[in-house]
Amino acid sequence: MIEVRKLRKAYGGGALAQTVLHDVDLSVRSGEVLMLVGPSGSGKTTLLSILGCVLTPSGGSVQLAGHELMGVPEASLPMMRLRYIGFIFQSHNLLPSLSALDNVRLPLLLRGWSSGRATAESTELLESVGLRDKLVCLPSQLSGGQAQRVAIARALAGRPPIILADEPTAALDAHTGQGVMETLTRLAHEGGHTVVVVTHDNRIFKFGDRIVRIEDGRITEDTAHANA
Amino acid sequence: MSTTALQIEVAPVERTSPKKVVAQPIALVSPHSWATMARLGWSMLFHDRLKLAGTLVGVVFAVLLSNFQVGIYFSLLLRNTMFVERAGADLWITPPGTVALQGGDGTVPDSVVAVARAVPGVEWSAPLLMGAASVKLPEGGQKPVMLVGTELPALRGGPFNVVAGTPAALAMRDAVFFEGSRRELLGGLNLGSVREVNGHRAQAVGFTSGLLPFGPSYAFASFDTARELLHRSNHELSYAMVGLSPGADVRAVQERLRAQFPSQEVLTLAELKQRTIGQVLRESGIGKSIGSGVAMSVLCGFVIVALTMFSAVIDRVRQFGTLKALGATNLDLARLLLVQAITCAVIGVLLGETLVAWFLRAIREAEQPLTLPPWLMVATLAGMTVMCMLASSLALLRVRRVEPAMVFRG
Numbered sequence: 001m002i003e004v005r006k007l008r009k010a011y012g013g014g015a016l017a018q019t020v021l022h023d024v025d026l027s028v029r030s031g032e033v034l035m036l037v038g039p040s041g042s043g044k045t046t047l048l049s050i051l052g053c054v055l056t057p058s059g060g061s062v063q064l065a066g067h068e069l070m071g072v073p074e075a076s077l078p079m080m081r082l083r084y085i086g087f088i089f090q091s092h093n094l095l096p097s098l099s100a101l102d103n104v105r106l107p108l109l110l111r112g113w114s115s116g117r118a119t120a121e122s123t124e125l126l127e128s129v130g131l132r133d134k135l136v137c138l139p140s141q142l143s144g145g146q147a148q149r150v151a152i153a154r155a156l157a158g159r160p161p162i163i164l165a166d167e168p169t170a171a172l173d174a175h176t177g178q179g180v181m182e183t184l185t186r187l188a189h190e191g192g193h194t195v196v197v198v199t200h201d202n203r204i205f206k207f208g209d210r211i212v213r214i215e216d217g218r219i220t221e222d223t224a225h226a227n228a
Numbered sequence: 229m230s231t232t233a234l235q236i237e238v239a240p241v242e243r244t245s246p247k248k249v250v251a252q253p254i255a256l257v258s259p260h261s262w263a264t265m266a267r268l269g270w271s272m273l274f275h276d277r278l279k280l281a282g283t284l285v286g287v288v289f290a291v292l293l294s295n296f297q298v299g300i301y302f303s304l305l306l307r308n309t310m311f312v313e314r315a316g317a318d319l320w321i322t323p324p325g326t327v328a329l330q331g332g333d334g335t336v337p338d339s340v341v342a343v344a345r346a347v348p349g350v351e352w353s354a355p356l357l358m359g360a361a362s363v364k365l366p367e368g369g370q371k372p373v374m375l376v377g378t379e380l381p382a383l384r385g386g387p388f389n390v391v392a393g394t395p396a397a398l399a400m401r402d403a404v405f406f407e408g409s410r411r412e413l414l415g416g417l418n419l420g421s422v423r424e425v426n427g428h429r430a431q432a433v434g435f436t437s438g439l440l441p442f443g444p445s446y447a448f449a450s451f452d453t454a455r456e457l458l459h460r461s462n463h464e465l466s467y468a469m470v471g472l473s474p475g476a477d478v479r480a481v482q483e484r485l486r487a488q489f490p491s492q493e494v495l496t497l498a499e500l501k502q503r504t505i506g507q508v509l510r511e512s513g514i515g516k517s518i519g520s521g522v523a524m525s526v527l528c529g530f531v532i533v534a535l536t537m538f539s540a541v542i543d544r545v546r547q548f549g550t551l552k553a554l555g556a557t558n559l560d561l562a563r564l565l566l567v568q569a570i571t572c573a574v575i576g577v578l579l580g581e582t583l584v585a586w587f588l589r590a591i592r593e594a595e596q597p598l599t600l601p602p603w604l605m606v607a608t609l610a611g612m613t614v615m616c617m618l619a620s621s622l623a624l625l626r627v628r629r630v631e632p633a634m635v636f637r638g
Contacts, residue, residue: 045636054553054632075557081632082555089635093550097275098268107554109264154554166636 001161001194002028002051007060009046009217020046021217023060028210030161033185033195035208043217044198045166051196052087052164053080065161082111086155086193088165088184092147094139100126100150101135107157118157125153129183145176152184156191163188165197169204181207262567265560268551269567272544279543280572282536286619287576287612288583290529295584295608297521299598301514306599308441308508309501311376314388315356317469318478319485320495326467327507329500330443331358331374335464336492344468347484349476354384355451358466359458360444364424365415372444373406373414375425377454384469386436387448393419393434398450400433404457407445408435425457442508526615533572534619537565541623545630552632561627569620573613580612581605 009021020043028034036044049055050062053069054077062069064084072080081087086107094103104122109115126135129149139147148168155163168184169177181197185207188195197208205211206225213221273280311329312320321344323334344353357377362370378385383395387405397403404425411417421432430449439446449457472481478496485494495503509515541548548561588598 049633049636052553052636054636078552078555078557081553087553087635089550093546093635095268095272095547095550097271102267102271106264106268106551110261110555110560112261115263 001030001032001065002026002196003061003063004047004051005061007047007050007062008058009043009050009055010058019058019217021050021057024214024217024219026212026219028194028196030194031189031192033188033207033209034197035205035211036196036198036214037200037202037205037211038214038220040200042214044214046217047214048164048166048196048198051162052085053077082107082158084160084162086157086160086163088148088151088155088163088168090167090170092139092144092151092171094147094150094154096139099136099138100131100142100153103139103150104153104157107154111158113158122153122157125156126150128187129153143176144172145180148172148176148180149183152180152187156187156193159191159193161194163193163195165195165199167199167201168197169199169201174203177201177204261560262563265563266567269564270571272540272547272564273568273571276540276543279536279540283533283540283572284576284579286529286532286536287572287616288580289532290525290615291577291580291608291612292583293525293528294522294611295580295600295604296598297518297525298604299584299600301518302601302604303597303599304442304508304512304514305505309504310439311386311441311446312497312500312504315385315469316471317354317384318472318497319470319482320497320500321468321470321485321489322493322495322500323467324491324493326493326495326500326503328504329358329467331360331458331466335460335466336468336489338463338465340468340489340492341465343488344470344485347481347488349473349481349484350470351473351476352382352384352471354379354382354469355465356385356467356469357451357454357458357460359454359460361426361447361457363414363430363447366423367415371410371414373410373425373447374441374444375404375447375449375454375457377449377451377458379451384471386439386446387434389437389439391435391437393432395434395448397433398448398453400431402429402431402453403433403449404430404453405434405436405448406432407439407447408437409440410445411435426459428457430457442512526611529612530615530619533569533616534622537569537572537620537623538626541565541626545626546635548627548630549632549634552630553635558628562624565620565624565627566617569616570613573616574609576616577605577609577612581608 004024004026007021007024008019010017010019012018024047036047038044046055050057057070098106101122104125105118108118108121123135126132129152131146131149134142134146142150165184169180172180181204209225211223212219321336321340323336326333338355341353341355344350359375361373361375363373364370376386380399387395391408393405398405406414406417417432419432423430472478482494482496551561591597
């Protein structure tokens with residue numbers, strides 16, 4: 001599902017160029033849940049941004065669902081994101097003016113779904129994350145864990161093959177974080193989504209099929225989960 | 229890269245064999261984009277009511293100021309052309325070089341009235357005297373009026389808008405109609421009050437309403453009384469008014485009258501109005517001052533709306549980043565801002581026009597300080613919409629520069 005070969009990313013140019021990813025190779029199978037771990041500044045968020053088509057690589061090759069990312073015009077990246085990627089952010093990043101239901105509907109409407117179909121799908125997704133009774137609530141009326149579960153539902157809306165999660169439990173207490181990760185991995189496995197989770201939180205490593213450690217822009221460990 | 233076995237706890241998650249997920253097809257150009265962005269734009273707009281209020285203040289401010297400026301402009305023009313409009317003449321025979329009906333441009337011989345009546349296409353012709361006169365006040369001092377003398381019994385040329393007395397009373401010697409809204413200024417005039425006008429006795433026998441040109445208010449008398457009060461000779465008129473027979477061609481009759489009176493000017497109603505407006509604009513410089521006032525009010529509104537919308541984008545930059553990360557394009561976000569701009573314009577114009585209407589009702593009086601033609605509301609809406617759309621372009625420039633990658637930075 002995700003094939004990364006000799007990926008390089010540098011900021012700036014010439015003598016001042018700062019390389020943050022050095023010839024990274026990474027494969028993530030379809031339906032796999034991968035934990036991307038490492039210290040701050042190691043390059044994991046940069047890697048996630050490139051996989052999420054919000055940042056362009058400096059070199060190498062990135063294939064998402066068989067589509068090469070290198071050379072894709074910037075104007076086409078929103079379409080790539082719409083089609084292949086679902087995002088879960090550190091702070092849920094729900095739109096505060098929209099209800100939980102409308103937040104989940106939004107990516108579907110951007111994909112061109114009809115309003116009725118988007119509502120049905122979004123309601124089902126919110127049910128699956130246990131928020132059937134919170135459809136009309138604004139994000140400000142939800143707890144941190146509930147808001148993050150809405151964000152999971154939004155990421156899964158439209159069944160994108162790849163889900164990218166950036167520190168999804170960082171803003172949550174341990175118990176809530178566990179609950180959120182349980183929900184995410186359960187739905188990802190049920191739906192067959194490929195999931196990449198960037199995290200510092202070693203309490204949620206157990207939810208991954210694989211754990212990949214990145215340090216100084218290089219992958220230093222790639223560990224398969226015992227039960228994967 | 230080394231592959232190391234880490235000590236990790238097994239999660240209590242049931243692992244099923246992965247399904248094959250196929251990317252859902254999406255429309256290249258979303259047919260719902262406008263509707264989606266409109267709903268999103270409205271929800272953002274109405275969610276932050278303080279910002280919305282700030283934007284609306286800008287639009288309302290621009291609407292109020294521009295409407296007041298334009299209203300004053302039209303009011304002045306209307307008040308200066310009101311007499312020509314109400315007199316009912318199709319053609320005017322005036323002294324050469326006449327730029328407005330002020331009575332001081334010279335005279336025409338009284339014979340033109342009789343001669344004009346014989347010209348084919350002319351149904352009627354009437355003399356008019358007009359000139360400045362001074363009303364002596366009981367407490368001392370004087371006030372100017374523009375005295376109009378009209379021929380009995382037709383009384384073409386006034387008085388109009390009679391609110392007290394009957395025009396037929398002008399047949400009495402020394403009888404004069406004054407402007408009702410100037411009664412206090414003229415020393416507390418009532419029906420029957422006597423004043424000295426240009427050194428002659430004059431008695432108020434009626435009042436008009438709203439006949440207030442840029443200069444002194446109009447007063448009306450019979451032709452003979454006016455001649456006496458204005459010290460005019462028996463054979464001089466200020467102007468001659470001409471009415472056309474039904475179906476007569478105004479241009480053809482105008483040419484015939486010009487041929488008949490080569491030393492006078494023969495003007496159509498439209499030409500005389502145009503000259504009057506031109507003279508008001510030239511003498512008062514009001515066109516420039518009103519125009520710059522309108523421009524300043526629109527500019528102030530533009531700045532307020534632009535800054536408020538820009539500030540709203542700055543406040544929501546993370547939301548716009550999220551939208552971009554979710555797949556919204558710059559075009560989608562431009563639509564969102566456009567919808568917000570148009571919404572602000574429509575609400576702002578409705579609020580502004582309501583305030584203008586309320587103000588007009590509150591000050592409804594003979595002075596008519598504002599004249600707002602119905603089309604001005606449509607023009608205001610169009611102008612404010614354009615203003616808000618242009619103002620939103622500043623916000624759009626900022627939105628275009630929002631990087632979706634920002635959503636991954638904490």
